[in-house]
Amino acid sequence: MIERRSTEQPMPVRVLVVEDDEGIAWPLRRGLARSGYEVETVASGREALEAGPADVVLLDLGLPDLDGLEVCRRLRALSDAAVIVVTARGEEGDRVAALDDGADDYLVKPFGLAELEARIRAVLRRMNPGRTHYTVGPLTVDPRTRRTTVRGEEVALTPKEFDILECLVADPGRAISRQELLTRVWDENWYGPTRVLDVHVAALRRKLAIEGLIETVYGHGFRVVPGAEVGD
Numbered sequence: 001m002i003e004r005r006s007t008e009q010p011m012p013v014r015v016l017v018v019e020d021d022e023g024i025a026w027p028l029r030r031g032l033a034r035s036g037y038e039v040e041t042v043a044s045g046r047e048a049l050e051a052g053p054a055d056v057v058l059l060d061l062g063l064p065d066l067d068g069l070e071v072c073r074r075l076r077a078l079s080d081a082a083v084i085v086v087t088a089r090g091e092e093g094d095r096v097a098a099l100d101d102g103a104d105d106y107l108v109k110p111f112g113l114a115e116l117e118a119r120i121r122a123v124l125r126r127m128n129p130g131r132t133h134y135t136v137g138p139l140t141v142d143p144r145t146r147r148t149t150v151r152g153e154e155v156a157l158t159p160k161e162f163d164i165l166e167c168l169v170a171d172p173g174r175a176i177s178r179q180e181l182l183t184r185v186w187d188e189n190w191y192g193p194t195r196v197l198d199v200h201v202a203a204l205r206r207k208l209a210i211e212g213l214i215e216t217v218y219g220h221g222f223r224v225v226p227g228a229e230v231g232d
């Protein structure tokens with residue numbers, strides 16, 4: 001059983017995608033929905049301001065009707081949603097202005113879905129400190145304090161081991177590719193030996209000692225098995 005503890009809502013995270021380029025909006029919508037987000041897509045600033053409540057707004061600054069920064073300011077005044085602005089490469093001035101206008105983070109086009117989801121998790125964590133900790137069977141992982149416990153006993157993990165585990169437990173059941181893990185935990189341009197990942201996963205399995213928790217998905221990567229309750 002997976003439970004996201006205590007005060008965190010069991011509801012899916014609602015993401016409002018404000019993007020007039022359908023070639024970008026559509027794959028984002030599909031990808032985020034596949035990852036369990038509830039997604040609404042709009043193509044203008046006006047629609048963004050009239051959209052239903054969201055937890056996170058992904059806001060393209062280059063909109064056909066209103067100035068993106070103006071939309072950012074008004075969204076900020078209207079709602080508690082986290083705002084992640086999206087700009088084209090080279091628009092550094094806009095990014096700085098957006099952060100000054102209350103945006104929580106920014107992404108530069110082109111960006112990948114994995115990076116977007118990591119940013120979404122990060123802004124939600126900052127908004128709800130302490131609310132998100134993950135429990136899978138006897139395992140609890142708290143990204144805010146970076147503490148890991150198994151049956152209430154703290155397990156000492158290295159920073160990389162913790163980062164790998166956090167990626168996996170944040171999305172139980174999803175097979176996460178080796179490349180995604182290397183990208184998220186090491187560096188977005190990791191081209192070194194991937195054996196380093198196996199070494200860390202082996203160490204994690206040994207330290208956590210929860211049989212069946214981290215499953216190898218052959219030819220792809222790893223996943224955390226939500227039903228891994230064993231290991232008493």
Ligand code: CA
Binds near residue numbers: 020021060061062
């Ligand atoms: Ca645009």
